[in-house]
Amino acid sequence: MTSVSGDSSPSATRRRPTMRDVARLAGVGIKTVSRVVNGEPNVSAATAERVRRAAAELFYEPDLHAGNLRRADGRSRTLGLLVSSVANPFAAQVHRAIERVATERGYAVFAASLEDDPGAELRAVTALAQRRVDGFIVTPVRDDQSYLRVHTDRGTPLVCLDREPHGIETDSVVTSNVEGARDAVRHLVSYGHRRIAFLGDLERIKTASLRRDGYVRGLTAAGIEVDPALIVLGLHDDATATAVARRLLTLPDPPTAIFSSQNLITIGTIRALQQLGLEHEVALVGFDDVETGDLIKPAITTISQDADRIGRLAAERLFARLDGDTSAPRHVVVPTRLVVRGSGEIPGPAALHRTR
Amino acid sequence: MTSVSGDSSPSATRRRPTMRDVARLAGVGIKTVSRVVNGEPNVSAATAERVRRAAAELFYEPDLHAGNLRRADGRSRTLGLLVSSVANPFAAQVHRAIERVATERGYAVFAASLEDDPGAELRAVTALAQRRVDGFIVTPVRDDQSYLRVHTDRGTPLVCLDREPHGIETDSVVTSNVEGARDAVRHLVSYGHRRIAFLGDLERIKTASLRRDGYVRGLTAAGIEVDPALIVLGLHDDATATAVARRLLTLPDPPTAIFSSQNLITIGTIRALQQLGLEHEVALVGFDDVETGDLIKPAITTISQDADRIGRLAAERLFARLDGDTSAPRHVVVPTRLVVRGSGEIPGPAALHRTR
DNA sequence: CTTGCGCCCGACAACGTTGTCACGTCACTG
């Protein structure tokens, strides 16, 4: 086998070969190389083989972006995913599901963490738009997503994830937040609870207020009056959740059950219950699955989101748009699942038919 | 303000404006637009303002890749991250740390999950190489990474993460697997244990065998003979770990302590201990932190990896190379931290000086 | 033997941008 070209400068970094280099080595025109690399027809078997051999010898890698610049469809085979944080277990699982669909299609995924920072949303969209992603999957953070219309108008589809967008009509895939929260309350009510506390995230985060709405709806449906003293929003980390839960539980007339409407809040609440030795007395249902929730005593009952399905559906929606689907925007709601494990089945005072 | 150009076709997707469009609207040359967009000097304040206004009116977004093609440094301001799975909590945290450093530098991150599939490693590298990433951060899966030399030779730096590469000399950032495992054993020995089981991942995964080595070293240092019956490798999910742990614990002469050398294995082991009602009798130390490990009874003692630091260091190493550092490859070992929480402090038979 | 057609192949322009260079203007300097 021939040595790799031009060894003039000893330790200098070798230049990356282009189609021209491959063409020269194979003794063909540059367009023929292009044809072979892209599997286009009308190249004789012998020529194709020579080209392939030359490309392999030079370790030639086509430049997708250069091709893209000229190519008719102009697709970068790249998509952008904006989530709260790639380190967040829910988002990470969604990410993985999206990646699976994307990889199958030959797409690569840019992931960006927003950390609920409206500025970060804008910066990330800009950064990815300049890299010419073919589509966006976004967890909205700002109050208004109308600025994304520029991109959708230019043919870059957008699917919103986990939260509905504002100021733009586009596809979305969200969890059934209201229904899930209502189910949690209904479950607790069925175990005899009437004083059920609600712990939620920052109210400006839409999912937090939706879950609050579901909670209220659940109580109302059961004919239970809503006690504002038992509703706390604005919790964004487990430490604060612990503090607030402790305060509620040491009230003169404390709740007999708690619905914690987000992962970290649930963890903080469990800690509070354990600190007060109440984990077997006060019922708890958490929204969002807690990893290893079955190893905790009592095991944690949750309203669990189907992250995998959410991610997959969002990606499939995006690719449908890329494939030319121009139908009206679809709003997919993925149902939650009640995972009964113990903490949510601790009976309350009105559970006359139960012992203990 | 003027209306956005050419409204001839009513609902057709608008063409994306180029520098030429901005130049025309601002009444300047295309190069002047380039200068303004890139903040180059030698443009009068008035002209710059006109250009900026035109760009804003058209919602112009420069095409990074087109610029890149021509630009001297040829940097795509993009890097590729290959991990076991973006859904894996450890990898996800590493990812987040890398992203933080990258964002600060104006870099976007491609993430790809390999799922320990050697073929996936190759495919991901190719996909990202064709997208001209400026650097790779890779968790090696294959037996041999020498194929990556092509890319490093061409000036695309490579930092290996979590595992040392083979067949190539390059920067790496890994956890102190051997020492961490040794510490776990030492800790258990100090609590009076002599029959300590080892549960590990697939042996072909390097970190698994390193931790086994550390375990052996720990025993040897304490003058304890290694009992092959207490060593099981090849576990890759929690269900199998549970089964194996149950088998070990029901042996005629069962271990009094277990060192589970990976996250999922630890979870599986806890489940086995709980099923057998032994969680307060048999000591357990896990490698890799277990989320909510403090909420489990007993709380789980772990050898915890500093994912954040590992990610940050890897990213910083990569950027140092991109900034021109040509010194010899550095191999950074990030120490583990023993997190004492309870499960690892259950005394063993030789703990004469302790009560129970 | 022509004609026509299909196949193989390469020259050339173009994609959207930046590097190079040259030109014109203006304020200084000598």
Next chain:
DNA sequence: CAGTGACGTGACAACGTTGTCGGGCGCAAG
């Protein structure tokens, strides 16, 4: 008042690739 240099600006080529087109060749049909 000529010479000099700095500044502001745009024409043009080039980056690596693909779309277009046309030329050459071989073969079947007329």
